Amino acid sequence: xxxxxxxxxxxxxxxxxxxxxxxxxxxxxxxxxxxxxxxxxxxxxxxxxxxxxxxxxxxxxxxxxxxxxxxxxxxxxxxxxxxxxxxxxxxxxxxxxxxxxxxxxxxxxxxxxxxxxxxxxxxxxxxxxxxxxxxxxxxxxxxxxxxxxxxxxxxxxxxxxxxxxxxxxxxxxxxxxxxxxxxxxxxxxxxxxxxxxxxxxxxxxxxxxxxxxxxxxxxxxxxxxxxxxxxxxxxxxxxxxxxxxxxxxxxxxxxxxxxxxxxxxxxxxxxxxxxxxxxxxxxxxxxxxxxxxxxxxxxxxxxxxxxxxxxxxxx
Numbered sequence: 001x002x003x004x005x006x007x008x009x010x011x012x013x014x015x016x017x018x019x020x021x022x023x024x025x026x027x028x029x030x031x032x033x034x035x036x037x038x039x040x041x042x043x044x045x046x047x048x049x050x051x052x053x054x055x056x057x058x059x060x061x062x063x064x065x066x067x068x069x070x071x072x073x074x075x076x077x078x079x080x081x082x083x084x085x086x087x088x089x090x091x092x093x094x095x096x097x098x099x100x101x102x103x104x105x106x107x108x109x110x111x112x113x114x115x116x117x118x119x120x121x122x123x124x125x126x127x128x129x130x131x132x133x134x135x136x137x138x139x140x141x142x143x144x145x146x147x148x149x150x151x152x153x154x155x156x157x158x159x160x161x162x163x164x165x166x167x168x169x170x171x172x173x174x175x176x177x178x179x180x181x182x183x184x185x186x187x188x189x190x191x192x193x194x195x196x197x198x199x200x201x202x203x204x205x206x207x208x209x210x211x212x213x214x215x216x217x218x219x220x221x222x223x224x225x226x227x228x229x230x231x232x233x234x235x236x237x238x239x240x241x242x243x244x245x246x247x248x249x250x251x252x253x254x255x256x257x258x259x260x261x262x263x264x265x266x267x268x269x270x271x272x273x274x275x276x277x278x279x280x281x282x283x284x285x286x287x288x289x290x291x292x293x294x295x296x297x298x299x300x301x302x303x304x305x306x307x308x309x310x311x312x313x314x315x
Contacts, residue, residue, distance in 0.1 A: 005298050006181075006185055007178075007181045007182065007185055007243070007296075007298055007301035007302065007305070008181075008293060008296060008297075008298045008301065010177075010180075010181040010184060010185070011173055011177040011178060011181045011243075011293050011296060011301075012293055013031065014028060014031070014166070014172075014177040014180060014181070015171055015172065015173055015177055015292070015293065017031065018168055018170065018171045018172050019168060019169055019170050019171070019172065020166060020167045020168040020172060021052050021054075021167060021168075021169070021206070021207070022052060022054065022143055022145045023145065025145070025147060025166070025167045025203055025204070026145060026146070026147075026148075028166050028167070029045075029147075029148045029150065029166070029201075029203060032150055032166060032180070032184075032201055033045065033150060035184070036150075036152065036187075039188055041152060041187060041188070041191070041194075042152070043150055043151060043152045044150075044151040044152075044155060045148050045149075045150055045151075046148065046149045046150075046151065046221075046222070046225065047146050047147070047148050048146070048147055048148075048149070048203075048204075048217075048218075048221045049144060049145075049146060049147075050144070050145065050146075050147045050203075050204045050208050050209075050217055050218075051142050051143055051144040051145070051208065051209055052142075052143055052145075052204075052207050052208060052209075053071065053073065053074050053075075053112070053140040053141070053142060053143070053207070053209075054140060054141045054142075054143040055070070055071050055139075055140055056139040056140060056141050057137070057139045058070065058071040058118055058136075058137065058138050058139060058140070059136070059137055060079075060098070060118060060120065060128075060134070060135070060136040061133075061134070061135045061136075062127055062128055062131035062133070062134050063131045063132055063133055064133075065127070067120055067124045067127060067128065068107060068120065068121060068124065069098075069107070069118045069119060069120050069136070070107060070109055070118060070119050071117070071118055071119075071138045071139075071140050072088070072099060072109055072110075072111065072112050072113060072117045072118055072119045073112060073113050073114070073115060073116050073117040073118070073138055073140065074112060074113070074114050074140070074142075074209060074214070075114065075115060075116060075138075075140070076116065076138055076139050076140060077096060077115070077116025077137075077138050078116065078135070078136060078137050078138075079096050079097070079098060079116055079117075079118065079134070079135075079136035079137075079138075080134055080135060080136070081134065082098065082128060082129060082131070082134050084096060084097040084098065085097065085098050085099070085100070085125070085128065085129070086098070086099045086100075087099070087100070087101075087102055088100060088101050088108065088110035088111050088119060089101060089102065089103065089110055089111075089283065092111075092113070095115050096115050096116040096117060097113065097115075097116075097117045098117070098118055098119075098120060098128065098136065099111070099117060099118070099119050099120075100119065100120050100121065100122045100124075100125060101119075101122065101283070101286060101288070102122055103283045103284050103286075104121075104122065104283070104284050104285060104286060104288055104290065105121075105122075105123070105284070105290065106121065106285060106288035106289055106290035107119055107120065107121040107288060107289070108285075108286050108287050108288040109169050109170060109287040109288070110286055110287055112207060112214060114211070116136075116138050117138070118136055118138055142209065147167075147203035147204040147217075147218060148203045149200055149201070149202050149203060149218055149221065149222050150200070150201040150203075151198060151199070151200055152187055152194065152198070152199040152200075152201070153187075153193070153194040153195075153197045153198045153199050154194060154195060154196060154197060154198050155198055155229075157232065158196060158197055158198035158229065158233055159196040159197065159233065159234045159235075160196065160197045160198070160233060160234060160235050160236070160237060160312055161197075161198050161200065161229060161230070161233045161235075161236045161237070162183060162186075162197055162198070162199045162200065162236075162237045162238075162239065162308070162312070163199075163200045163202050163219065163236070163237070163238045163239065163260070164176060164179035164180045164182070164183040164199075164200075164201060164202065164238075164239040164240070165179070165180075165201075165202040165203070165204075165205030165206070165218060165219075165240070166180045166201050166202070166203065167203055167204055167205055167206050167218075168206060168291075169206050169207065169287040170287055170288050170289050170291060171288070171289050171290070171291045171292055172291055173291050173292050173293045173294075173295055173296060174241050174242075174243065174244050174281075174282055174285065174291050174295050174296065175240070175241050175282065175286070175287070175291060176205075176239075176240050176241060178241060178242045178243035178244070178277075178296055178301060178304070179239035179240050179241065179242055179275075180201060181243075181301060182239055182242055182243070182275075182301055182304045182305050182308060183199055183201070183239050183308070185301075185305050186199075186305050186308050186309055186312075187199055189305075190309055190312075193309070193312050193313070196312075197312055198229065198233075200222060202218035202219055202222070203218045204217045204218040204221075205217070205218050205219065213261045215261060216260065216261035216262065219260060219261070219262050220261070220262055220263055223262045223263055223264065224263070230262070230264070230268055233271070234271065235271050235272075235273065235311075236260070236268065236271055236272045236273070237249075237272075237273050237274075237275060237308065237311060237312070238256075238259055238260045238272065238273070238274045238275065239274075239275045239304070239308060240259050240274055240275070240276055241276050241277060241279070241282050242275055242276060242277045242300070242301065242304035243277060243295075243296035243297065243300045243301040243304055244277050244278045244281045244282065244295045244296055244297075244300065245277040245278030245281060245300060246277060246278075246300065246303060247275055247276065247277050247300070247303055247304035247307045248275075248276065248277070248307075249273045249274070249275055249307065249311060250273065250274045250275075250276060251270075251272075251273055253269055255274060256269055256272050256273070256274055257269065259274045259276075260272055260274065273311070275304060275307060275308060275311075277300065277304065281295065
């Protein structure tokens with residue numbers, strides 16, 4: 001792969017596997033492994049079992065007219081009322097629902113729920129709310145697969161742990177092919193960092209059957225298997241959603257907890273940082289088909305890599 005526009009090229013390669021769930025996530029992992037081998041970079045693969053809700057058939061019919069929708073639930077069921085139409089960017093525990101992302105012009109799978117639910121595009125709200133008869137049905141299948149965490153660098157006594165998840169819902173250019181591309185570029189171009197850092201390409205971040213938090217399973221698996229690494233690392237950096245603006249390092253406790261929901265988050269939160277860029281732009285295409293490579297720029301991805309390298313070199 002050419003060094004010219006490396007980061008954007010790498011993102012484009014990753015989104016060929018989208019949505020990166022189940023078998024497609026496994027294909028993505030194989031691609032990452034093959035690239036590391038090609039570059040002569042040693043790595044360790046740690047496998048773990050997980051599962052996700054695979055869409056079998058989901059539909060929404062309003063007054064005999066079908067509305068485009070996607071499942072956002074872990075269970076099957078039917079929806080026959082429009083009283084539970086909710087903003088998917090807000091927390092909700094009120095039962096079966098139809099949800100939409102008010103910031104997005106695309107159909108956005110912002111959240112998943114443990115009761116029947118489906119997502120629609122906000123442009124279809126008028127048709128939904130003006131309808132008389134509503135019939136929504138969700139048919140999903142719990143589908144198991146073998147996920148992987150791919151470890152690169154110092155596994156014995158790393159000063160820094162660096163994470164980027166490679167799975168995604170829908171297209172996933174910003175979330176999080178951008179982070180994977182950035183981390184891969186840092187590894188390839190600054191191999192001296194492998195002496196003091198452990199880089200983790202993490203699988204199964206987006207969705208699993210874990211409760212109470214269904215996201216972040218790959219992170220928690222590594223934490224469970226290697227508690228000493230988390231305890232002894234000086235800092236932990238999570239690269240998630242960069243390249244769509246200037247990258248900054250956030251230590252906001254609530255944001256860190258959302259991005260990196262490990263079991264002992266309270267214990268380690270003060271040493272965790274998240275490298276992220278323009279969150280406003282992110283929510284406009286969050287977990288949607290609109291999260292394409294057009295959202296990113298090579299200059300912003302290069303800047304993200306510089307921020308990461310500067311942090312890891314502690315200067």
